[in-house]
Amino acid sequence: MLSPIASLSLSTLIEKLQSAELRSVDLTTAFMDSIADHDARLGAFVHLDRDVALQQAADVDAKRDAGESQGPLAGIPVAVKDVLCMKGQPATCASRMLKGFVPPYDATVIAKLKQAGAVVIGRTNMDEFAMGSSGENSAFHPTRNPWDTERIPGGSSSGSAVAVAARMAPLSLGSDTGGSIRQPAGLCGIVGMKPTYGRVSRYGLIAYASSLDQVGPFATDVTGAALLLEAIAGHDPLDSTSVNKPVPEYSKTVDHPLAGLKIGVPVEHFAEGLAPDVEKAVRAALEVYKSLGAELKEVHLPHSKYAVATYYLIATSEASSNLARYDGVHYGHRAEKFDSLGEMYEASRGEGFGDEVKRRIMLGVFALSAGYADKYYTKALQVRRLIRGDFDSAFREVDVIAGPVTPTAAFKLGEKTSDPLSMYLSDIYTISANLAGLPGMSIPCGFTAEGLPIGLQLQAAPFEEERLFRAARMYERETDWHTRLPPMAH
């Protein structure tokens, strides 16, 4: 059973905290209890520290009692993906390689959460080193979809999506390199956003593919996602790729509808491979926009059919370089048996990494190796520019692009684990936003006949998050998909 507190909307929770009708300690306890009730079946969390969470909550309550000013998320529990460093808490990336690793510093987003008064409630499960689309690549245990526990929740931010979908946390943070926030948000029926590359600091985000990785919010509604992004976004001198632009107050404008909204409908995202029930729900969502006065316009993204191939060369090349740091010397797993330094590296890495991580390192090393780098890596970088060019042309004509998040609803556990390529193709509609560096979000837009959630993806030009939130909210206020609870949370 879901506690009455855990089922309240985020804005109601904030109101009740601000009016002192509810204390953060009680709120945090309610969500910790919800985790205790559900997580044995769902596997969304890999590390919980009840005492630390309750202490943060008690600190917020004490500040409120003393009449001190409070941050925008004061007393609100937030779950964080196990890829973000937090001082004194384990950070494993769901890998044997980082078992026992305890970072000596806070990621910038964690520092910002603390400044905003949020209570970090636990660390969430994921595909190892953020490599995967189903949550099944966790070295610890898979995460299950609360709408049907025989099915995957999506990945790689599997635990963060499920924590919010099953109301075990009102908000969570994930990271998105090729769809790892939007795809699980879509498959779990919640809101998830990947911000523009450079909008959120990557300092303390354990790197997978540095030119594509971005941290972003999960929430049950658009306003929650806007509030959380507002708290974590902004320039950071500790991340040389973070962009120095002011952060708009997304949560203040989210309820303002956009007049004369022009929505691009990419022909290539409604082609072969899209499940009929997903297409039907997404087209129905477009009709809702039309009824609100938006103009629908066909757009073309001719290079989108190359996005998956481009991504798997670039992301793996960057990963092979980023993951070279795991050598068993400074931190992480070290093998016990070896005869030389070289063997120590090889054995430690062979034992510490799981199959998918090894596969991607191998692909990346190959794509960068002498004799192949031009044919594979450089070629992919050239196609990347053409993919970005497609979006630039489209955004000269439309304000946002709308389409499906995924080709199908959630698939069954084990269905795609033996065929890496078919797993990669589940990111087909989300991957190009990372290559181009654009913001994208997933919002709930219906259910299949089997009762599985379907997501609508909205994308905009760089740094147009405000427009995305407003466009998303226009649809959300006309529908009630985001208020539905998965069967197990009733």
Next chain:
Amino acid sequence: MQLSHEHVRKVAALARLKVTDAEVESLLGDLTAILDYVGVLNDVDTTGVQPMVHAVELHDVLRQDTVAASLPRPEALDNAPRSDGEYFLVPTIIEG
């Protein structure tokens, strides 16, 4: 792209990954399939297209070279598989 077992072992050595015979076998199959799939990029004419390494144009950022606190040594060594309190310990690199 025709990969051989030899080729897979060479890449594993470059990646500093110890792989079993069974892993070489399955990696050979997986990598062959993936390289076959990414071959679709050969259909794209990229003549004269500049490679795009980053989504935002990066430029150098200058700052004052000021002294600031760095991570204290005990904390830096805390996660090491082996250390002696002053250094990270590794197997002997140079004999003698």
